[in-house]
Every structure is written in structure tokens, then in C-alpha cells.
Amino acid sequence: MPILALVRHGQSLWNHENRFTGFVDVPLTEKGRAEARQAAQSLQGLGIKFDVAYTSALTRAQETLAIILESLGQRVPVIRDAALNERHYGDLQGLNKEDAAKRWGDEQIKIWRRSYDVPPPNGESLEMTARRVLPFYDRGISGDLRLGKNVLVVAHGNSNRSLVMKLDKLTGEQVIGLELATGVPLVYEMSKECEVIKKHA
Numbered sequence: 001m002p003i004l005a006l007v008r009h010g011q012s013l014w015n016h017e018n019r020f021t022g023f024v025d026v027p028l029t030e031k032g033r034a035e036a037r038q039a040a041q042s043l044q045g046l047g048i049k050f051d052v053a054y055t056s057a058l059t060r061a062q063e064t065l066a067i068i069l070e071s072l073g074q075r076v077p078v079i080r081d082a083a084l085n086e087r088h089y090g091d092l093q094g095l096n097k098e099d100a101a102k103r104w105g106d107e108q109i110k111i112w113r114r115s116y117d118v119p120p121p122n123g124e125s126l127e128m129t130a131r132r133v134l135p136f137y138d139r140g141i142s143g144d145l146r147l148g149k150n151v152l153v154v155a156h157g158n159s160n161r162s163l164v165m166k167l168d169k170l171t172g173e174q175v176i177g178l179e180l181a182t183g184v185p186l187v188y189e190m191s192k193e194c195e196v197i198k199k200h201a
């Protein structure tokens, strides 16, 4: 059965500094690189041999993917596409998350960060993010799964949340509670019809 493994990139500099990042291209920290190696160990433990990998146009995801593949000793074709980028955080990009909560209030910040359909000012909601991520999944990733390929996707908190929402069939209410840790693989066993058979988390 084909495998789909989703990984959020390891800790980035702005994760470490607690700043909204979105489309800003920041590097991994040393901790983020260690998380990528740890992700590879978990994948190794499951004995998965990947056939293809997908990542975003942003360095933190590309570097995490490169570390994972190198640690696994696997060389596969890599497809990089901005469709898998982090959600654009609009005017929040660059701001410290605690400072933003002081300015707009915890409740408003939570709505911008976790609701399905409320975009931050000049940014993307999760729904808007899903409108670029899911067609990309349908065009490319699911085609590979249907061919029986094992697929590794290394992307971002919110691009991966939109994929998990689809795969786990979560509602807009349920997705509010979905948090994805950096560098922790979510592994799905899929059918060739692209239905989830089993999830290892």
C-alpha cells in the first residue's frame, strides 16, 4: 500500500523567536536540523523507502527535506512548489506573537491563527491556503499515490493542516484544535484509490 508521510519543517529561526513567519524565508535553527534528523529516524523505524518527495518554495522546508533524505540515505526526485508554502500571514508577518496578542487580544489572534475561514489582515485564511494546497495534492501527490508510490511531503504548519483536514475529514470546527509540531512525521497508509487506510502519528 502506498505511504504518504507529512512532515512540518524543523524549528526555524522565527519559530524560535516566536514571530509570525508565513512567506518570509527564514532558515532552520540547529534545533530544527536535529528535529529533521529525528524525523528521519522515525521514518527509518517504519522502514519506508520513498519514491518521490514534495516540498515548498521556502528554505526551511527544503532544508528539512534534504536532511531527512540524507539521514535516510535515500535519493528521490524532489518537486518544489510554492503551492505548499506556509499560509501568507499578511500584516502579521515579522511580528512577535505575544506582542500581537497584547495589541489585538488573545481571542482575535487565536481566530487568525486557527480558524478555518478568517484571514489575518492582508493574509490567507486556512481555507484560502487549502484552495492552493488541495488542487496541488489532487494534481500531483495523489497521482503518485495512485501509482503505488511512497510520497514524502515536507511543508509547513498550515499547508499541512489543510492536508490533514482533508485526510482526517475534519470539519472547520475540528481543525481549530489541530496543532502540528515541527519535525514530527504523520504517516498515512493509503489505498490506490487515495483513501486513508491507517494513520500512524
Ligand SMILES: O=C(O)[C@H](O)COP(=O)(O)O
Pocket: 019, 020, 021, 022, 086, 089, 113, 156, 157, 158
Ligand atoms: O508562519 C508561522 O508563523 C508558523 O510557521 C505557523 O504559525 P502558526 O502556528 O501561528 O499558524
